[in-house]
Amino acid sequence: MAVMTSKAAPKPRRARGAAESLASIVLAFESIIVFLGGLVLYGLKALPAGIEPWWGIVAGTVMAILMILTGRLVRYRWGIALGWVLQVVVALGAFFEPALLIVAVIFGGMYAYATIKGAALDRRNAQLAASTPPDES
Template sequence: MARMSARAARAARAPRTLVQKLGSIVLGFEAIGALLAGLVIFGLKALPAGIPPWWGIVAGAAVAIALVAVAGAIAKPWAVPAGWALQVVIALGALLVPAIAFVVLIFGGMWAYATIGGARIDRQRPAGPPAEPHTESE
Protein backbone atom coordinates (compact mmCIF):
# COMPACT_ATOMS: atom_id res chain seq x y z
CA MET A 1 0.00 0.00 0.00
CA ALA A 2 1.48 3.27 -1.13
CA ARG A 3 -0.82 5.44 0.96
CA MET A 4 -0.50 5.68 4.69
CA SER A 5 -3.60 5.28 6.74
CA ALA A 6 -4.90 8.39 8.47
CA ARG A 7 -3.90 7.01 11.86
CA ALA A 8 -0.34 6.25 10.69
CA ALA A 9 -0.03 9.73 9.17
CA ARG A 10 -1.09 11.35 12.46
CA ALA A 11 1.38 9.18 14.38
CA ALA A 12 4.21 10.18 12.02
CA ARG A 13 3.47 13.90 12.41
CA ALA A 14 5.22 15.77 15.19
CA PRO A 15 2.97 16.50 18.17
CA ARG A 16 1.44 19.96 18.12
CA THR A 17 2.73 22.50 20.59
CA LEU A 18 0.48 24.42 22.96
CA VAL A 19 1.04 27.55 20.87
CA GLN A 20 -0.26 25.73 17.81
CA LYS A 21 -3.26 24.29 19.62
CA LEU A 22 -4.34 27.48 21.36
CA GLY A 23 -3.43 29.76 18.46
CA SER A 24 -5.55 27.89 15.93
CA ILE A 25 -8.53 27.93 18.31
CA VAL A 26 -8.22 31.68 18.94
CA LEU A 27 -7.84 32.52 15.25
CA GLY A 28 -10.76 30.29 14.32
CA PHE A 29 -13.11 32.01 16.72
CA GLU A 30 -11.71 35.42 15.86
CA ALA A 31 -12.65 34.77 12.22
CA ILE A 32 -16.30 34.77 13.29
CA GLY A 33 -15.75 38.08 15.09
CA ALA A 34 -14.05 39.60 12.02
CA LEU A 35 -16.95 38.60 9.80
CA LEU A 36 -19.41 40.12 12.25
CA ALA A 37 -17.30 43.28 12.51
CA GLY A 38 -17.50 43.61 8.73
CA LEU A 39 -21.28 43.37 8.96
CA VAL A 40 -21.30 46.07 11.65
CA ILE A 41 -19.18 48.37 9.47
CA PHE A 42 -21.62 47.75 6.62
CA GLY A 43 -24.71 48.26 8.75
CA LEU A 44 -23.46 51.48 10.32
CA LYS A 45 -22.14 52.75 6.98
CA ALA A 46 -18.93 53.57 8.81
CA LEU A 47 -16.68 53.70 5.75
CA PRO A 48 -15.49 57.11 4.52
CA ALA A 49 -17.60 58.97 1.96
CA GLY A 50 -17.20 57.66 -1.56
CA ILE A 51 -16.60 54.03 -0.52
CA PRO A 52 -19.70 51.85 -0.92
CA PRO A 53 -20.81 50.30 2.41
CA TRP A 54 -20.68 46.75 1.03
CA TRP A 55 -16.88 46.97 1.16
CA GLY A 56 -17.27 46.48 4.91
CA ILE A 57 -18.63 43.01 4.28
CA VAL A 58 -15.88 42.28 1.75
CA ALA A 59 -13.17 43.42 4.18
CA GLY A 60 -14.65 41.41 7.07
CA ALA A 61 -14.89 38.29 4.90
CA ALA A 62 -11.33 38.74 3.60
CA VAL A 63 -9.93 39.08 7.12
CA ALA A 64 -11.99 36.09 8.28
CA ILE A 65 -10.64 33.96 5.41
CA ALA A 66 -7.09 35.09 6.22
CA LEU A 67 -7.60 34.16 9.90
CA VAL A 68 -8.86 30.70 8.97
CA ALA A 69 -5.96 30.22 6.55
CA VAL A 70 -3.39 31.17 9.20
CA ALA A 71 -5.14 28.94 11.74
CA GLY A 72 -4.86 26.04 9.30
CA ALA A 73 -1.17 26.73 8.68
CA ILE A 74 -0.31 27.38 12.33
CA ALA A 75 2.51 24.81 12.26
CA LYS A 76 4.42 26.86 9.68
CA PRO A 77 7.08 29.24 11.03
CA TRP A 78 5.45 32.30 9.42
CA ALA A 79 2.00 31.69 10.94
CA VAL A 80 2.49 33.30 14.36
CA PRO A 81 3.89 36.58 12.92
CA ALA A 82 1.05 36.54 10.37
CA GLY A 83 -1.39 36.14 13.26
CA TRP A 84 0.10 39.20 14.94
CA ALA A 85 -0.19 41.15 11.69
CA LEU A 86 -3.86 40.19 11.45
CA GLN A 87 -4.36 41.42 15.01
CA VAL A 88 -3.07 44.83 13.87
CA VAL A 89 -5.36 44.80 10.82
CA ILE A 90 -8.37 44.09 13.03
CA ALA A 91 -7.28 46.81 15.46
CA LEU A 92 -7.31 49.29 12.58
CA GLY A 93 -11.02 48.52 12.20
CA ALA A 94 -11.51 50.27 15.54
CA LEU A 95 -10.77 53.53 13.74
CA LEU A 96 -14.04 53.04 11.85
CA VAL A 97 -16.15 51.62 14.69
CA PRO A 98 -14.70 52.26 18.17
CA ALA A 99 -16.63 49.31 19.64
CA ILE A 100 -14.34 46.98 17.67
CA ALA A 101 -11.59 47.99 20.12
CA PHE A 102 -13.34 45.93 22.79
CA VAL A 103 -13.21 42.87 20.54
CA VAL A 104 -9.56 43.64 19.75
CA LEU A 105 -8.72 43.70 23.47
CA ILE A 106 -10.40 40.35 24.10
CA PHE A 107 -9.07 38.43 21.11
CA GLY A 108 -5.71 40.23 21.17
CA GLY A 109 -5.30 39.21 24.81
CA MET A 110 -6.17 35.62 24.02
CA TRP A 111 -3.76 35.63 21.06
CA ALA A 112 -1.01 37.08 23.26
CA TYR A 113 -1.58 34.40 25.88
CA ALA A 114 -1.69 31.66 23.23
CA THR A 115 1.61 32.75 21.70
CA ILE A 116 3.60 34.14 24.62
CA GLY A 117 2.22 32.08 27.50
CA GLY A 118 1.92 28.96 25.36
CA ALA A 119 5.56 29.23 24.29
CA ARG A 120 6.64 29.59 27.92
CA ILE A 121 4.68 26.49 28.90
CA ASP A 122 6.05 24.58 25.88
CA ARG A 123 9.61 25.42 26.98
CA GLN A 124 8.90 24.00 30.46
CA ARG A 125 7.59 20.68 29.12
CA PRO A 126 10.00 17.76 28.97
CA ALA A 127 11.25 16.91 25.50
CA GLY A 128 10.22 13.72 23.76
CA PRO A 129 6.95 11.88 23.36
CA PRO A 130 4.44 11.98 26.21
CA ALA A 131 4.69 9.18 28.71
CA GLU A 132 2.14 6.41 28.55
CA PRO A 133 -0.46 6.87 31.25
CA HIS A 134 -0.72 4.12 33.82
CA THR A 135 -4.13 2.70 34.52
CA GLU A 136 -5.43 0.90 37.59
CA SER A 137 -5.49 -2.39 35.67
CA GLU A 138 -1.70 -2.45 35.41
Protein backbone atom coordinates in the same frame (compact mmCIF):
# COMPACT_ATOMS: atom_id res chain seq x y z
CA MET B 1 -11.79 -14.47 -8.92
CA ALA B 2 -11.46 -12.05 -6.04
CA VAL B 3 -8.94 -9.28 -6.21
CA MET B 4 -7.09 -8.64 -2.98
CA THR B 5 -6.35 -5.03 -2.26
CA SER B 6 -4.11 -3.99 0.52
CA LYS B 7 -5.07 -0.83 2.22
CA ALA B 8 -2.16 1.18 3.51
CA ALA B 9 -2.22 2.09 7.16
CA PRO B 10 -3.34 5.66 7.73
CA LYS B 11 -0.57 8.15 8.20
CA PRO B 12 -0.27 9.15 11.86
CA ARG B 13 -1.33 12.70 12.69
CA ARG B 14 1.39 15.24 13.25
CA ALA B 15 1.80 16.17 16.90
CA ARG B 16 0.69 19.75 17.54
CA GLY B 17 2.19 21.85 20.27
CA ALA B 18 0.24 23.94 22.76
CA ALA B 19 1.14 27.23 21.06
CA GLU B 20 -0.11 25.99 17.70
CA SER B 21 -3.31 24.56 19.13
CA LEU B 22 -4.19 27.57 21.25
CA ALA B 23 -3.34 30.15 18.58
CA SER B 24 -5.38 28.36 15.92
CA ILE B 25 -8.38 28.16 18.28
CA VAL B 26 -8.19 31.89 19.06
CA LEU B 27 -7.95 32.78 15.36
CA ALA B 28 -10.87 30.51 14.48
CA PHE B 29 -13.16 32.14 17.04
CA GLU B 30 -11.92 35.60 16.12
CA SER B 31 -12.73 34.93 12.46
CA ILE B 32 -16.43 34.68 13.38
CA ILE B 33 -16.33 37.98 15.29
CA VAL B 34 -14.42 39.74 12.50
CA PHE B 35 -16.98 38.59 9.93
CA LEU B 36 -19.75 39.96 12.16
CA GLY B 37 -17.71 43.17 12.47
CA GLY B 38 -17.82 43.48 8.70
CA LEU B 39 -21.59 43.19 8.84
CA VAL B 40 -21.62 45.94 11.46
CA LEU B 41 -19.57 48.20 9.17
CA TYR B 42 -22.11 47.54 6.44
CA GLY B 43 -25.19 47.97 8.60
CA LEU B 44 -24.02 51.19 10.25
CA LYS B 45 -22.60 52.53 7.00
CA ALA B 46 -19.47 53.29 9.01
CA LEU B 47 -17.09 53.51 6.06
CA PRO B 48 -16.02 56.96 4.83
CA ALA B 49 -17.96 58.77 2.13
CA GLY B 50 -17.11 57.49 -1.32
CA ILE B 51 -16.67 53.88 -0.16
CA GLU B 52 -19.73 51.72 -0.68
CA PRO B 53 -21.03 50.13 2.54
CA TRP B 54 -20.87 46.60 1.07
CA TRP B 55 -17.08 46.84 1.25
CA GLY B 56 -17.53 46.26 5.00
CA ILE B 57 -18.90 42.81 4.25
CA VAL B 58 -16.04 42.13 1.83
CA ALA B 59 -13.45 43.26 4.39
CA GLY B 60 -15.00 41.15 7.15
CA THR B 61 -15.17 38.10 4.90
CA VAL B 62 -11.58 38.47 3.69
CA MET B 63 -10.30 38.95 7.24
CA ALA B 64 -12.25 35.92 8.46
CA ILE B 65 -10.82 33.75 5.69
CA LEU B 66 -7.30 35.04 6.34
CA MET B 67 -7.65 34.22 10.04
CA ILE B 68 -8.82 30.69 9.32
CA LEU B 69 -5.95 30.14 6.90
CA THR B 70 -3.46 31.66 9.34
CA GLY B 71 -4.74 29.26 11.99
CA ARG B 72 -3.39 26.47 9.79
CA LEU B 73 -0.02 28.21 9.44
CA VAL B 74 0.78 28.99 13.08
CA ARG B 75 3.04 25.94 13.23
CA TYR B 76 5.66 28.21 11.60
CA ARG B 77 7.19 31.28 13.24
CA TRP B 78 6.09 33.44 10.31
CA GLY B 79 2.54 32.12 10.79
CA ILE B 80 2.55 33.43 14.36
CA ALA B 81 3.83 36.78 13.04
CA LEU B 82 1.08 36.82 10.40
CA GLY B 83 -1.44 36.32 13.20
CA TRP B 84 -0.03 39.41 14.91
CA VAL B 85 -0.34 41.39 11.68
CA LEU B 86 -4.01 40.38 11.51
CA GLN B 87 -4.47 41.55 15.11
CA VAL B 88 -3.10 44.96 14.11
CA VAL B 89 -5.44 45.12 11.11
CA VAL B 90 -8.42 44.46 13.38
CA ALA B 91 -7.22 47.23 15.70
CA LEU B 92 -6.97 49.60 12.73
CA GLY B 93 -10.63 48.86 12.00
CA ALA B 94 -11.38 50.96 15.09
CA PHE B 95 -10.91 54.04 12.88
CA PHE B 96 -14.17 53.05 11.18
CA GLU B 97 -16.03 51.57 14.15
CA PRO B 98 -14.62 52.15 17.66
CA ALA B 99 -16.17 48.91 18.97
CA LEU B 100 -13.59 47.00 16.91
CA LEU B 101 -10.95 48.27 19.35
CA ILE B 102 -12.63 46.21 22.07
CA VAL B 103 -12.47 43.16 19.80
CA ALA B 104 -8.79 43.86 19.08
CA VAL B 105 -7.91 44.21 22.76
CA ILE B 106 -9.77 41.08 23.87
CA PHE B 107 -8.66 38.80 21.06
CA GLY B 108 -5.18 40.36 20.92
CA GLY B 109 -4.78 39.53 24.59
CA MET B 110 -6.00 35.99 24.05
CA TYR B 111 -3.66 35.59 21.06
CA ALA B 112 -0.74 36.92 23.13
CA TYR B 113 -1.53 34.47 25.92
CA ALA B 114 -1.93 31.60 23.45
CA THR B 115 1.39 32.23 21.73
CA ILE B 116 3.48 33.14 24.78
CA LYS B 117 2.11 30.64 27.31
CA GLY B 118 1.73 27.96 24.64
CA ALA B 119 5.41 28.31 23.69
CA ALA B 120 6.38 28.08 27.38
CA LEU B 121 4.30 24.89 27.72
CA ASP B 122 5.93 23.45 24.60
CA ARG B 123 9.41 24.16 26.00
CA ARG B 124 8.50 22.59 29.34
CA ASN B 125 7.04 19.52 27.67
CA ALA B 126 10.18 19.15 25.53
CA GLN B 127 12.36 19.34 28.65
CA LEU B 128 10.23 16.74 30.42
CA ALA B 129 10.35 14.43 27.41
CA ALA B 130 14.12 14.80 27.18
CA SER B 131 14.70 14.09 30.89
CA THR B 132 12.34 11.11 31.15
CA PRO B 133 14.11 7.82 30.47
CA PRO B 134 12.41 5.69 27.82
CA ASP B 135 10.45 2.66 29.03
CA GLU B 136 12.42 -0.53 28.77
CA SER B 137 9.95 -3.33 28.27
